[in-house]
Amino acid sequence: MTTSPSVRARPRRVGDAPVVRRSIIGIVLLISAIVLVAPIVIIFTKAFSSGIAAIGDSLMEPSTFHAIKLTVLTALVVVPINTMFGIAAAWAVTKFRFRGRAFLIVLIEIPFSVSPIVAGVAYLFVYGTQGLFGPALDYLDIKIMFTVPAIMLASLFVTAPFVARELIPLMQVQGTEQEEAAHSLGASGLATFMRVTLPNIKWALLYGVMLCNARVMGEFGAVSVVSGKIRGVTSTLPLQIELLYQDYNIAGSFAAAIVLAAIALATIAVKAVVEHYSPQPSSR
Amino acid sequence: MASSRVLPGFPLAMGVTLTYLSVIVLLPLFALVLKAASIDLETLVAIITSPRTLAAFKITVLTALGAAIFNGVYGLALAWVLVRYEFPGRRLLDTLIDVPFALPTAVAGLALTALFAENGWFGAPLASLGIWVAYTPLGIMIAMTFTSLPFVVRTVQPVLEDLGSDMEEAARSLGAGDARIIRSVIFPEVFPAFLAGVSLSFARNLGEFGAVVFIAGNLPFKTEIAALLTFIRLEEFEYPTAAVIATLMLLAAFLMLLAVNLAQAWHLRHVGRDS
Numbered sequence: 253m254t255t256s257p258s259v260r261a262r263p264r265r266v267g268d269a270p271v272v273r274r275s276i277i278g279i280v281l282l283i284s285a286i287v288l289v290a291p292i293v294i295i296f297t298k299a300f301s302s303g304i305a306a307i308g309d310s311l312m313e314p315s316t317f318h319a320i321k322l323t324v325l326t327a328l329v330v331v332p333i334n335t336m337f338g339i340a341a342a343w344a345v346t347k348f349r350f351r352g353r354a355f356l357i358v359l360i361e362i363p364f365s366v367s368p369i370v371a372g373v374a375y376l377f378v379y380g381t382q383g384l385f386g387p388a389l390d391y392l393d394i395k396i397m398f399t400v401p402a403i404m405l406a407s408l409f410v411t412a413p414f415v416a417r418e419l420i421p422l423m424q425v426q427g428t429e430q431e432e433a434a435h436s437l438g439a440s441g442l443a444t445f446m447r448v449t450l451p452n453i454k455w456a457l458l459y460g461v462m463l464c465n466a467r468v469m470g471e472f473g474a475v476s477v478v479s480g481k482i483r484g485v486t487s488t489l490p491l492q493i494e495l496l497y498q499d500y501n502i503a504g505s506f507a508a509a510i511v512l513a514a515i516a517l518a519t520i521a522v523k524a525v526v527e528h529y530s531p532q533p534s535s536r
Numbered sequence: 537m538a539s540s541r542v543l544p545g546f547p548l549a550m551g552v553t554l555t556y557l558s559v560i561v562l563l564p565l566f567a568l569v570l571k572a573a574s575i576d577l578e579t580l581v582a583i584i585t586s587p588r589t590l591a592a593f594k595i596t597v598l599t600a601l602g603a604a605i606f607n608g609v610y611g612l613a614l615a616w617v618l619v620r621y622e623f624p625g626r627r628l629l630d631t632l633i634d635v636p637f638a639l640p641t642a643v644a645g646l647a648l649t650a651l652f653a654e655n656g657w658f659g660a661p662l663a664s665l666g667i668w669v670a671y672t673p674l675g676i677m678i679a680m681t682f683t684s685l686p687f688v689v690r691t692v693q694p695v696l697e698d699l700g701s702d703m704e705e706a707a708r709s710l711g712a713g714d715a716r717i718i719r720s721v722i723f724p725e726v727f728p729a730f731l732a733g734v735s736l737s738f739a740r741n742l743g744e745f746g747a748v749v750f751i752a753g754n755l756p757f758k759t760e761i762a763a764l765l766t767f768i769r770l771e772e773f774e775y776p777t778a779a780v781i782a783t784l785m786l787l788a789a790f791l792m793l794l795a796v797n798l799a800q801a802w803h804l805r806h807v808g809r810d811s
Contacts, residue, residue, distance in 0.1 A: 367743025441544035470640025472746035
C-alpha cells in the first residue's frame with residue numbers, strides 16, 4: 253500500500269497485470285454479490301414487497317410484539333453485564349503481566365468457538381431438572397430452565413467475549429505509560445480509567461457493545477434450547493422468525509427479520525465510521 | 537517486558553474476570569462433561585455408533601469442511617483484492633464482510649432459503665440445471681459459508697497489508713518471476729494466518745445451527761447435522777444422547793481452538809515479533 257513517489261520505475265508487483273487484476277476482482281465481486289450481498293438485499297425486498305403498512309401490522313401482532321419486548325429486555329440485561337466483564341477482562345489482560353495471561357485470553361474466547369447448541373445443552377445440565385443444581389432448585393421451588401432468566405444466562409455465555417475481543421488488541425497496543433503517568437500524578441484508579449483509558453478506547457468499546465447487542469438480540473441456537481420456545485412467553489425475535497416461518501407466515505417472518513437485519517447493518521455502519529475516523533485501523 | 541504492577545485495579549479486574557468466567561462459561565461446560573462422563577461405557581459406545589449419530593457427524597464434518605475450504609479460497613482472494621487493488625466499491629465491500637458476524641443466523645437462514653429455494657432468485661435457475669440447493673447438503677454448505685465468511689479474510693488481510701513491497705521487489709530484482717515470488721515470499725508469510733482462518737471457519741461451521749436449520753430440510757441420514765440431532769434428542773428427553781453428542785462437539789471445538797492457537801503461535805514466531 254505504501255508507494256513512495258520517488259520510485260518512478262517501480263517494478264511490477266505480483267498480480268498487477270491488467271488481465272489478472274480484472275479477472276480476480278471480477279470473480280471476487282461476483283461471488284460476493286451471490287453469497288454476501290444478495291442475502292441482505294432479499295430480506296428487505298421480501299419484507300417491503302407487501303408494503304410498509306403490512307410490516308407494521310406484522311410487528312404489532314401480539315406474539316411478535318411480545319417477542320420484540322422480550323428481546324429488548326434480554327439485551328438490556330445482558331449487554332451491560334458483558335460490557336462490564338469485557339472492560340474488566342481487557343484491563344486485567346492488557347495492563348498487567350502475569351503467569352497464565354495467554355491462557356486467560358484463550359479462556360475468554362472459548363464461547364466464541366463453542367456451538368450455541370452446546371452452550372444451551374450445557375446450561376440445561378446446570379439448571380435443568382436433570383442438571384447439577386436441578387435437585388436443589390427443585391427443593392427451593394425455583395424454576396430457571398424454560399424461563400426468561402434462562403434466556404439471559406445463555407445469552408450471557410454466547411456473547412461474553414465480544415466486548416473484550418474488541419478492546420484487548422487496542423489496549424495492548426496502547427500500553428500502560430499514559431495510565432501510569434496519570435496515576436503517579438495522583439489520579440485515582442477510576443479517574444485514570446475514565447480520563448485516560450476510556451477516551452482512547454471509546455470507539456472500539458462502542459463497536460464492541462453494538463456487536464454484543466446485535467448478537468444477543470439475534471441469538472438463536474442457545475436460546476432455542478433453554479427457552480423451551482413457548483410461544484408468546486419465552487419466544488425471542490429470532491425464535492419468532494422460525495415460528496412464523498413454520499406457520500407459512502412468510503411475510504411475518506421477513507417483517508421480524510428486517511428489525512434484526514437493520515440492527516446488524518447499523519452495527520456494521522458504526523464499525524465503518526469508527527475505522528474511518530480512527531488514525532490506526534484497529535480491526536481485529 | 538514492561539511489568540506493570542503500578543496501576544491499580546488488578547485484583548478487582550482479575551477477580552471479576554475469573555469469577556464471571558467460572559460461573560457463566562466454565563460451570564456449564566463442566567456440568568456438560570460431567571453428565572457425559574457419568575454414562576457407562578456400553579451406553580456411550582451405543583450412542584456414538586448409532587447409525588443416525590454417525591450419519592449426522594459425517595454430514596456435519598463434510599459440509600463444514602467443504603464450506604471452510606470454499607471460504608479459504610474465496611477469503612484469500614477477497615483479502616488479496618481488498619489489500620492489493622483499488623476499485624470502486626472497495627471500502628463498501630470491506631465493510632460488508634463483517635455482516636455475517638452481526639446478522640442473526642436465523643435471519644441469514646431465512647434469506648438464504650428464500651434465495652436458494654426451488655422458486656428463489658438463484659434456486660430457480662439452478663433447479664433448471666438440475667442442481668438442488670435447498671434441503672440438500674449443498675444448502676447446508678452455503679449456510680455455513682455465509683456464517684463463517686469473515687474468518688479467513690480478517691485473519692489474512694492484516695498479514696497481506698504488513699507484507700509491503702520491499703521483499704517482493706528485492707526478489708524481483710534478484711530475477712524471481714511471479715510464481716517464484718508467490719512461492720517463496722508471499723505464501724510463507726500468509727500461510728499460517730490462512731491456516732488459522734480456515735480452522736476458525738471450520739470450527740464455526742461444525743457448530744452452526746441457526747442458519748442451517750432453515751435451509752437443510754433436516755432429514756435424518758441426509759441433511760441432519762450434529763447440532764440439530766442434539767436438539768432433537770433433547771426434545772425427546774434423551775438427555776444422555778444429547779450430552780454425548782454435545783460433548784463430542786465441545787471436544788471438536790477445543791481441538792480446533794488448539795489448532796488455531798498453534799497456527800497463530802507459528803505465525804508470530806515466523807514474523808519474529810512478540811505479542
